[in-house]
Amino acid sequence: MVESTFLFIIEILGTLAFGVSGVRLAAKKHFDWFGAYTLGVITAIGGGTVRDVLLDIPVFWMQTWLYLAVTGVSFLIVLAFTKVLTSDSKSLFMFDAVGLTLFVITGIEKTLAIGYPMWVAIIMGMITGSFGSILRDVLLNEEPLFFRKDIYATACLAGGALYWMTAVFGGPVWLQQSLCVLAILVLRWGALRYGWHLPEMKERTR
Template sequence: MVESTFIFIIEILGTLAFGVSGVRLAAKKHFDWFGAYTIGVITAIGGGTLRDILLDIPVFWMQTWLYLAVTGVSFLIVAAFTRILTSDSKSLFMFDAVGLTLFVITGIEKTLAEGYPMWVAMIMGMITGSFGGILRDVLINEEPLFFRKDIYATACLAGGGVYWIFAEAGSPVWVQEALCVITILVLRWGALRYGWHLPEMKEGSVKELRKRR
C-alpha cells in the first residue's frame, strides 16, 4: 500500500513537471489555450499510456481525474509566468529533466511489480520517460529530443542500469531510486552544459570506419 502510494505521488509530480514542459513549448509556438493544454496532457500521459498498454494493465490516467487536473495546474503555472518560462531555456531543461527522472522510476517499478525482468523494466522506464516528449515535439513540429545526438534516451537507460546494479547488490529501494535520479540528471546536465553527445550517424561513416581498419 505504501509503495503504491509512493508511485502515485511520483506520477503526480512527474505529470506536473512534464505538463509544464509541454505547455511551455506550446506557448512559445503561440498555441491557443486549448491547444497548449492538449500538448501538456499528451506530454504528461503519453509515456505512461504506452507503458500500461504494453504491460496490459489499466491505463493510469483513466483511473482518476487527478492527472488531467494536475496538467491543468501546469497550464495555470505557465499562463501565470509565461514571459519568464518561455524566455529562459533552462526552465525547459529543469521541468523536462524532473519529469524524465520521475517517470523513469515509475516505469521501472511498475514493470517489476508485474513480474517482468529488469531488462524489460529498463526499456519501460525509457518509454515512460521519453515517449510523451516525442509526441510533444512531433505535434509542435520540432525534432524530437529522443532522436537528437545529445544524451536523452541514453540517460534513461543509464539510470535504469544504475538502478539494476544496486538492486542486484541488495541496496534499499530508496538508494536505487536516488542513484537512478542522480545519474539521469547528471547526464542531462552534462549534455546541456558541456555538449555531451553520442557519435552522429553521417553519410559515409561506415566507409570511414573501414578505412581506419
C-alpha cells in the first residue's frame, strides 16, 4: 500500500513537470489556451499510455481524473509565469529533466510489479520517460530530442542500468531510485552544459 501510494505521488509529480514543459513550449509557439493544455496533456501522459498499452494493463490516466487536473495546474503555472518560463531555456531543462527521472522510475517499478524481467523494465522506463516528449515535438513540428545526438533516451537507459546494478548488489529501493535519478540528471545536465552527445551518423560519400 505504501509503495503504491509512493508511485502514485511520483507519477503525479512527473505529470506536473512534463505538463509544464509541454505548455511552456506551446506558449512559445503562441498556441491558444486549449491547444496549450492539450499539448501539456499529451506530453504528460504519452509515455505512460504507450507503456500501459504494451504491458496490457489499465491505462493509468483512465483510472482517475487527477492526471488531467494536474495538467490543468501545469497550464495555470505557465499562464501565471509565462514571461519567466518562456524567456529562460533552463526552465525547460529543469521541468523536462524532473519529469524524465520520475517517469523512468515509475516505468521501471510498474513493470517489475507485474513480473517482467529487469531488462524489460528498463526499456519501459525509457518509454515512459521519453515518448511523451516525442509526441510533443512531433506536434510542434520539431525534431524529437529522442532521435538527436543529444543525450536523452540514453540517459533513461543509463539510469535504468544503474537501478539494476544497485539491485543486483543488494542495495535498498531508495538507493536504486536515487542513483537512477542522479544518473539521468547528471547526463542531461552534461548534455546541456558541456554538449555531451553520442557519435553522429554521417552519410558516407565516395
